[in-house]
Amino acid sequence: MILDCAVIGGGPAGLNVALVLGRSRRKTVLFDDNQPRNAVTSESHGFMTRDGIDPQELKRIAQEELGKYPDVQVEKQRVLDVGKKEGLFELKAVDGKVFLAKKLILATGFKEVLPDLERVEEFYGKSLFSCPFCDGWEMRDRPLAVISENENAFHLVKVASNWTDDLIVCTNGKALLSAEERSILESKGIQVYTEKIARLVGNHGALEKIEFESGAAILREGGFIAPHWVQASDISASLGCKLNALGGIETDGMKRTNVEGIFACGDTLMAGPSQLIMAAADGSMAAICINAALIEEKFKQ
Structure with a gap:
């Protein structure tokens, strides 16, 4: 047939x-x-x-x-x-x-090919997501991070800011943001972290903090990642x-x-x-x- x-x-x-x-x-x-x-x-x-x-x-x-x-x-x-x-x-x-x-x-x-980060698969789909419109409501008003290694970092963090006022952006060692973009974000209280991420820390899919290679860490309860x-x-x-x-x-x-x-x-x-x-x-x-x-x-x- x-x-x-x-x-x-x-x-x-x-x-x-x-x-x-x-x-x-x-x-x-x-x-x-x-x-x-x-x-x-x-x-x-x-x-x-x-x-x-x-x-x-x-x-x-x-x-x-x-x-x-x-x-x-x-x-x-x-x-x-x-x-x-x-x-x-x-x-x-x-x-x-x-x-x-x-x-x-x-x-x-x-x-989706996720960034090469230790334990990232454990958190993806549970406390780290790719689409703010899909999962932003569930993560609202929490301390969140945007993790991006590509050129859409600035756009993604602007969108994510709609759901929380406690937001950072991590570029994992990449120089993605211009001086103007960094200035705009920081004027809105969004801190930019360019250091490479050593690992993601948490339990049962719930992110607790992001550790950097220098040993510094910042507490976060989730966020958005750019695959x-x-x-x-x-x-x-x-x-x-x-x-x-x-x-x-x-x-x-x-x-x-x-x-x-x-x-x-x-x-x-x-x-x-x-x-x-x-x-x-x-x-x-x-x-x-x-x-x-x-x-x-x-x-x-």
């Missing part, structure tokens, strides 16, 4: 793609190997009617809803290889199954999809990549804030664009 669309990635973007395509009576397969970027997250926020939900519970509900649409099938496995043959995409899954589809959408997301983002899958590269300046898949206004028949959406674009509700919305738009493309092909003379 030839499918209308194959969706790779079962996060909020991919799930919403499948939902809208299913409601459009498009024969669709959704691949989800359940290796989410936010595996350390126990609560997702900012999605109306689902604020505070466990991401795995959200996925369970979404997949259950997809079961109402007979044209959608969910494959809980990874795609090993994708090729193109006679105008169709050929997808080979881990279990050996082969799927043929007219259109392909990549909703594979990205991976490096990379594509979670190499499928887009193997298919020749262009990337944008941030390393995300480049698309036009119709979610089309530079490769005919391939669309992309969600966090894999790396085009804005990484929030569940925005990824889901992007998936809905991508599905509408795919449906429009299929309709135009149907009526093409």
Whole structure:
């Protein structure tokens, strides 16, 4: 059977793609190997009617809803290889199954590479987070730190200051801030620490203090950290999809990549804030664009 669309990635973007395509009576397969970027997250926020939900519970509900649409099938496995043959995409899954589809959408997301700090994994997702809009409310009014080794340090600390008046920024030995930026931050009571961090200290995921290589330390109860983002899958590269300046898949206004028949959406674009509700919305738009493309092909003379 030839499918209308194959969706790779079962996060909020991919799930919403499948939902809208299913409601459009498009024969669709959704691949989800359940290796989410936010595996350390126990609560997702900012999605109306689902604020505070466990991401795995959200996925369970979404997949259950997809079961109402007979044209959608969910494959809980990874795609090993994708090729193109006679105008169709050929997808080979881990279990050996082969799927043929007219259109392909990549909703594979990205991976976070954390700074090389001792014990950082213990605190990430519990008291150190990447998104103030997602977790700032839970950390409000506490003594917090922004830890960043890249050029977005100034922006991140400005945003984080919305949730606390007791804030510092640590650049872990990197000279990231200009004299003007440091002056602005210090005028707002935000101290800048450029010394390399020796270790993070705390218990059961709760940060207690940051120790520097000099032996100095400062008490903190949590904060925000800036990971490096990379594509979670190499499928887009193997298919020749262009990337944008941030390393995300480049698309036009119709979610089309530079490769005919391939669309992309969600966090894999790396085009804005990484929030569940925005990824889901992007998936809905991508599905509408795919449906429009299929309709135009149907009526093409």
